[in-house]
Amino acid sequence: MKKKLYWLILIISALTFLTGCQKKTDVSDSGDKAAVEQTEKFKIAFIYIGAPGDLGWTYEHYRGKQMIETKYGSKVETVHIEDVPEGPDASRVIRQYAQEGYNMIFTTSFGYMDPTVEVAAEFPEVYFEHCSGYKTADNLSTYFGKMYQPRYLSGLVAGSMTKSNIIGYVAAFPIPEVTRGINAFTIGVRKVNPDAVVKVIWTSTWYNPTQEREAAVALLDAGADIIAQHQDTTEPQKAAMERGKLSIGYDSDMGSFVGETVLTSPVWNWGAYYTRTVGEALEGTWKSESYWGGLKEGVVELAKMSPLVPADVVSLVETETAKIISGSWDVFDGPIKDQDGNILAAEGESIDAGKLLSQSFFVEGVDGKLK
Amino acid sequence: MIGLITSLLAITISAGTSLLYATIGEIYTERSGILNLGIEGMMLMGAVTSFAVSYYTNSLFLALLIAMVVTAFMALIHAFLTITMKANQVVSGLSITIFGTGLSSFLGKRLGPESNNFNLYGVNGKNFPDIQVPLVGDWPIFSAILNQDILTYIAYLIIPLAWFFMYKTKKGLNLRAVGENPRTAEAMGINVIRTRYIYTVIGGMFAGIGGAHLALAYTPGWNEHITGGRGWIVIALVIFAMWNPGKAILGTLLFGGINAIQFRLQAAGTDIPASLLNMLPYLVTVLALVLLTVYENYGKRKIGAPSALGKPYMKEDK
Amino acid sequence: MKFVFEKRKTQLKRLLFLIPFISFVGSLFLSGLLLLAFKTNPLMVYGAMFKGAFGNWFNFQETLVKAIPLMLAGCGVIIAFRMRFWNIGAEGQLVMGGIFAAWVSLFLIDFIPPWLVLPAAFTAALIGGGLWAGIPAILKAKLGVDETLTSLMLNYVAIIFCQYLYNVVWIDPNGYGFPGSKIFDKAAWLPRLTGRVHLGLIFALIIALVLWFMLKKTKWGFELKIIGESPMTAKYLGINIPKNIIIALFISGGISGIAGMGEVTGIAHRLTHGLDMGYGFTAIIIAWMSQLNPIAAIFVSILMSVLLVGGDQVQRTMGLPSAIGLLLQGMILFPLLAGALFSEYRVKSIKSIGEAVK
Known part of the structure; x- marks a missing residue:
């Protein structure tokens, strides 16, 4: 008797919940239908690890998304979801967008790699774009930028302006992308x-x-x-400013949020890539690739300099930028010595490809341990 | 060397202030016989509300006040559930923490200015500045202690006051009696229920100040990771202090700046795995608990947890 | 006249199931007020949540996926709570189970036949979680150390240890230095029933049933109950309390460990972040809401999963913070905790002593 009562309550509660919700879902359903009837818009979804409010990594991807909207206007419809953890939930969220008929899905953090690969295999007609990973498929491209180039440029600024000859670098994990940045900066x-x-x-x-x-x-x-950094927030810059010290930002133009003590920032400009790849998808010329653009392609750049940076440093940076864009020289061209003074690449040579990829070394001038 | 010690001490004190407030509050709550595992949620709520108020009103006093009111209200829920409704303290406390985590995250994304998409993260508000005591504040070591924000200075005062109140006043004696043996306390004419309500709410207010210190002084601004699990360390620190507010300072000094210390060791080229250091407070707490219990069992001397901690009090219970 | 609370001899069954239901509605109502304060229609929010959790077959699958670790950890917690052993270390026990299962899948796999890998991982997870719960159990049973605090502290030791493993020790040598172990061999992948719903669901259902039977019908279940309700009686009846605590906690932690195994071998296929998602803490709420009944825990787990999965949906469709799910989860116990007073105690009016004398 008591059991029956229990089941009864359970069923009733489920039913009330069901019927209660039915009415409301109808409302949003009709909204969905209206959207579909309107046009055959190209629907794009972005999965963010943080929120645009971080003013760093996610903010830049958000800005990239806005550039897609600006360029393609009513032809596209974009949405994003914030704070998706790199765990078991990512796969669900990505799949939900694919199921709801989104045509292109950008997953903007390394940890989304396996879920993206998994879902991409199930939805061959959807274009997937994963940022910073290394696994591709017929309908899955990866994209990243040669951030080391603007990092090198920001190193020129920091080296010219330090008085104590010690530059701090707050770094996340000893992974190749981060060590590459530290090496280029140094x-x-x-x-x-x-x-x-x-x-x-x-x-x-x-x-x-x-x-x-x-x-x-x-x-x-x-x-x-x-203080330079490879993190996703502006906190190191704020800490430096509060102590009356200078800093180099990252991700976004942190000077505009923190102040002129941020001398400059190597920044992402994803819009340069996003508008291109979305354009290709719209025209039907999209092909899977591993995109790695640099200063030349405009996907990375150095943010506007702070007024504190002297004119001669600004012009030095301009010369070096031109050199890199022209392709006559790149950051890891020799001569380069490692931390212990061993020669990695002699004059006129470049570091061998394997080492360049794995970045399993620190160049001379880095005070820190690779572990 | 002196320079390194000074800077280590400075950061430890600054990082430890929030812990100190919350720990002293929790000591008082636990002394009355109520275990409050909701500290983490309360600190988060204290941080988000104080920051929001400071952002909109520019009044640090008001910010602190609102944070205290909000966390006092949360503590009141805990008190009502565990004291009046005699609910399980562990479960109630955990609920408060989950609730506080969810609500603070929600508020952090709704209370912000419209220009920032209603996000509180990424906006700057007014915060407590460091105040340097003239002259002495320049000396090594002293500059670490006497170059802090106002909440830290108040914390210096609160430690001896909290100790004095608990051990040297009639009210403190009553409080300890309620936590040790509520039945006897009631027989002595102490209102057990009222005492527990009062100290649970006070504990909540202290947790609120702790959270406010994070958002208004230590790492100005709001972010969802602002406490970094400090609310749980507080539970450990209470044990480490052996429920004595005078000893709370030791634990906060040892563990408050554990991250900051680890970064300094890294900067100095020393190599201790960060994970090992981060594990330390928790491992040491387990060890301290074991030692305390063994010591009590064999030494027959009462130094550890209040005997009635975690047990609901029933007037006419048989 | 004066009112006092008197402990009921038997719990009122009617209230036993009505109260969680009222609690759920109550928390929806309370959260609704909060949402209204932010000029949001709570019905829309709940509708979106419901749609996100049950809207179509896929969403329902995902709700189940999320419910699996909750069911297992919930059952684990129930065993300990039955004897009023406040094991709040399910989170750490889950993580330890995951670590042990990952060890089998990464290393032991080279030495055993493929068909043995999953049984070995299962056993390892059981042992890993069991040992981790065994620490507070032994400390409590042998030395009388308070279990609430030790089990809580050990959560963080396990979580940090796990991070250390996938960030440093077991990091994938071909993973370009990114955190995470290498992907397991296929032999260590827990079979999936449909979508991402893995065999862990079957484990959970079987464990819940067996546990329900054990707790209800066996001497062991009876002994646990007696230890919880009255240690003095237990002693009088000659029940070996320390032994029971240790065995029960080993099983309690072991079941949570299996939840960890499910996440590692059934979902991620590698040891990486995403193991310490707070399932162990939610499990405590589940245990309480289901009034320590394993069968009820299965349903309550699905309900909790709805809140979590639905939270994301609210963000996707309404642009509101997904933290709403967490908020509801935290709130859901308040009415229940308050209501428990009426199912466990009854109000009795007595004449105060003074009046009686008159």
Whole structure:
């Protein structure tokens, strides 16, 4: 008797919930239908690891999305979802968009790689674009940028402006993309200032404003007078500013959020790639690829310099930018020595491809451990 | 060397202030016999509300006040459920934490200015500045202690006051009696129910100040990871302090700046795995609990948890 | 006249099931008020959540996927709570189970035949979670150390240890340095029933049934109940309390460990982030809401999963923070906790002593 009552309650509750919701879902259903009837819009979804409010990584992808809207206007419809953790939930969210008839899905964090591959295999007619990974398929492209180029340029600025000859670098994980950035930055620093060192602290997190700040303060206490970073928030820049010290941003033009103590920032400009790949998809010429654009393609760039940067440094950066864009020289062209003084590449040579990819070394001038 | 110690001490004190407030609050709550596992949720709510108020009103006092009111209200829910409704304290506390985590995250994305898509993250508000004590504040070591924000200075005062209140006043004695043996306390004429309500709410307010210190002083601004699990460390620190507010300072100094210390060791080229250091507070707490219990069992001396901690109090229970 | 609460001799069955239901409605109502304060129609929100969780076959599958670890960890917690052992370490036990299962799938796999891999991973997860719960159990049984705090602290030790493994020790050598172990061999993939719903669902259902039977019908279940309700009686009846605590907790942690195995071998196929998603804490709410009944826990787990999966849907379709799911989850127990007073106690009016004398 008691059991029956229990089941009764359960069923009734389920029914009330069902019927209660039915009415409401009708409303949104009709909304959906209206959208479909309107046109055959090309529907694009973005999966974000954070929120555009981070003013860093996700903000830049958000800006890229806006550029798609600006360029293609009513031909496209874009949506995004924020704060999707890189765990079991990512696969569900990606698949839901695919099922709802989205034509193109951008997954904008490395940890979405396996879920994207998984879902892409099930929806061959949907275009997938995964940022920063290394697995492709017929309907799955990867895309990333040569961030090391603007990092090198920002290194020139930092090297010219440090007084203590110690530059702090708050870094997330010792992965190739991060070490490549540290190496390129340090090559830039040492080019203009052979006495300066770049001190590295690993935070073991991409996004934890509190820890990023603590790491920056530790570097300032260790004598650094400029803080560079490879994180996803502006906290290291704020920490430096509060101590009256300078900094180099990353991801987005952090100077516009924090102030002129941010000398410059190597920034992403995803719009350059997004508008291209969406255009190709619209015309039907889209092909799977592993895109790795640089300064030349415009997908990475150096943000506007702070007024604190002297004119001669600005013009040096301009010359070096032109050199890289022309293709006559790139950052990892020799001569390059590693941390212990061993020669990695002699004059006129370049570092061998394997090492360049794995970045299993630190160049001379880096004060830190690769682990 | 002195320079390194000074800077380490400075960051540890600054990082430890929020822990200190919440720990002292929780010590008082637990001393009355109520375990509050909702600290993490309360600190998050304290952080988000104080930051929002400071952003819109520019009044730090008001920000602090609202944070305290909000967390006091959360503590009141816990008190009502566990004291009046005699609900399980562990389950109620966990609910408060999950609720606080969800609500703070929700508010953080709704209370912001429209220009920032209603997001509180990424906007700057007013925060407590560091105040340097003239002259002495320049000396090594002293500059670490006397170059802090106002909440930290108040914390310096609160430690001895909290100790004095608990051990040297009649009210403190009553509080301890309620946590040790509520039945006897009631017989002595102490209102057990009222005492527990009062100290649970006070504990909540302290957790609110702790959260506000994070958002208005230590890492100014709001983000969902702002507490970084500090609410749980607080539970550990209470044990580490052996439920004595005077000793709360030791634990906060040891563990408050554990991240900051780890980053400094890295900067100095020392190589201790970060994960090992991060595990330390939790491992040491387990060890401390074991030692305390063993010591009590064999030494027959009461130093550990209040005897009635976690147990609902029933007036006419048989 | 004066009112006092008197503990009921037997729990009122009618209230036993009515109260969780009222609680659920109550939390929807309370959250609704909050949503209204932000000029949002709560009915729209709940509708979106419902659609996200049950709207189509795929969404329903995903709701089940999310419910699997909740069901298992919930059952694990129930065993411990039955004897009023406040094991709040299910999160850590789940993570440890995942680690042990990953160890089998990464290393032991080279030494055993493929058909043995999954049984071995299952056993390893059981042992991993069991041992992790065994620590507070032994400390409590042998030394009398408070289990609430030790089991809570051990959560974080397990989580940090797990991060250390996939960030440093077991990191995939071909993974370009990104966090995460290498992907397991196919032999270590837990078979999927449909979509992403893996065999863990069957484990959960069987475990819940067996557990329900054990708790209800066996001497062991009876002993646990007695230990919980009255340790003195248990002692009088000659029940070995320390032994029972240790065995029960090993099983409790072991079941949570299997939840970890399901996540690692059934979903991620590698050890990486996403194991410490808070399932162990939600499990405590589930255990409480289902009034420590394993069968009820299956349904409550699905309900909790609806809140979590639905939270994402709310963000996708309405642009509201997905934290709404967490908010509802935290709120759901408040009415229940308050209501429990009436199912466990009854209000009795007595004449105060003074009046009686007169």
